[in-house]
Amino acid sequence: MTTNADGPQTRPRRRTPAGAAVLREDVTEAIRAAVFEELASVGYARMSIEGIARRAGVGKTAVYRRWRSKLHLVLDVVSAIAVQGLPAPETGSLEGDLRVLYEVTSRALRHPVASQIIPDLQAEAARNPDIAEAMQKTLREGQEGVAVKILAAAARRGEISAGAHDELALDIISGPLYWRSVVIRSPKLPKGYLGALARATAGALKAL
Amino acid sequence: MTTNADGPQTRPRRRTPAGAAVLREDVTEAIRAAVFEELASVGYARMSIEGIARRAGVGKTAVYRRWRSKLHLVLDVVSAIAVQGLPAPETGSLEGDLRVLYEVTSRALRHPVASQIIPDLQAEAARNPDIAEAMQKTLREGQEGVAVKILAAAARRGEISAGAHDELALDIISGPLYWRSVVIRSPKLPKGYLGALARATAGALKAL
Structure with missing residues (x-):
């Protein structure tokens, strides 16, 4: 089985080099979409990584693997x-x-x-x-x-x-x-x- | 004694026509100054008329006699x-x-x-x-x-x-x-x- 950085939400896919951490693009996109929805609904100040992860249906780790902080995530999306x-x-x-x-x-x-x-x-x-x-x-x-x-x-x-x-x-x-x-x-x-x-x-x- | 709209903080002053509600300019200015300080310290969303009145050393009524709402007060000041x-x-x-x-x-x-x-x-x-x-x-x-x-x-x-x-x-x-x-x-x-x-x-x- 491949090493996959997205944990439990991940199904086995194409073979990748041993040890490579694959960041699934569909998970990334789900997180981005969740950020938009959270921002519109609660605003930046009250938004949390936990809320974003929940809305995207992923674990918090999946978010932190891609972005260091809430600020970096939002700035990337903006x-x-x-x-x-x-x-x-x-x-x-x-x-x-x-x-x-x-x-x-x-x-x-x-x-x-x-x-x-x-x-x-x-x-x-x-x-x-x-x-x-x-x-x-x-x-x-x-x-x-x-x-x-x-x-x-x-x-x-x-x-x-x-x-x-x-x-x-x-x-x-x-x-x-x-x-x-x-x-x-x-x-x-x-x-x-x-x-x-x-x-x-x-x-x-x-x-x- | 004159009718004075500023209540307990007010000292008797010059005679004004009976029934006229006098809005003391120094109270108005104290409230304006308090708005600036409150805005800078807690921001618009968390600011309250009560906090402004407390900082200005006046009653809430003194604020409401001059401005209908927090929004009107802030917009006036801005x-x-x-x-x-x-x-x-x-x-x-x-x-x-x-x-x-x-x-x-x-x-x-x-x-x-x-x-x-x-x-x-x-x-x-x-x-x-x-x-x-x-x-x-x-x-x-x-x-x-x-x-x-x-x-x-x-x-x-x-x-x-x-x-x-x-x-x-x-x-x-x-x-x-x-x-x-x-x-x-x-x-x-x-x-x-x-x-x-x-x-x-x-x-x-x-x-x-």
Whole structure:
């Protein structure tokens, strides 16, 4: 029988090298789904690894084998939403690339779970420097990672000047849609909003 | 003796018209200060009118005479921070007005209490439609109220076209600094940030 890290829930499967700990993907996915449900139902502060494991139908060990802590688990799940299916768009123009980014980000921010988890984690971050740091890292690697690629491509094409005000450029790209979707919590974007936002943002970046 | 709404903590003061309920300003200020301290120490969810009253050294009735609920009290205090001393700036240019707005907003968002209260209330808003609505109203009347005046003045001067994409214009003005200060929680703004932000935002609004 193979060595399998998922314990009692595991049925024997294909032969794997002796001693290798196989993390079953279906168990991982069940845990991820349970995290969403727990977050939406009790919120980050009251959520426990035990509750997640129970909801996923696995043992607590199955959770701890994959993630060190509740924080790491949640950040992993949140960052998976943030960058879900998002390679750098390559439309050939800054405005076109931003438009694609905004379409994807807008859908992600409107995800009913994301729109509840993100403010929860922001509130935690205000009281807990570890969470603040982890959130920053996740935001930078997710949302801002794509924005950095878009900016680099625009600089290569000569649409914007390279390197000046990098942090400001990222804030200009990420801030407005976040403000509208998460802060104002506008239930619906005005008609033509994303196209106009891409046009205006591209204008701002060229003015930097 | 005068009718005084503040009950046992009150000493007789100047004569006021019979039957007039006088709300003592020093009691109001003590309650506001207590709200800040309670919010910072226990957070919105666990804060109670009783705890606020105790910290302010007044009776619960003194609080309820001034505000209907914990939510109304907190929103009043938050909105007072948001617009503190902020008339519409009149520098004569869109970029200049935005620069003034950003200086003031940046200081307000960095207020250690604001940076803890706002995320708390955002998290509450994600679970409670009443709080979401009240937050929206406060944001619109505070931060966005000034932005609306700045946009109107710029339109009168012919710097931007009037009325097009009003909501988008507000998001472009408010989003980036909020993203940097509250979401990314950058401990310090890069050198020259606010000036460059005002320049870039003015560029974006002219491109709308």
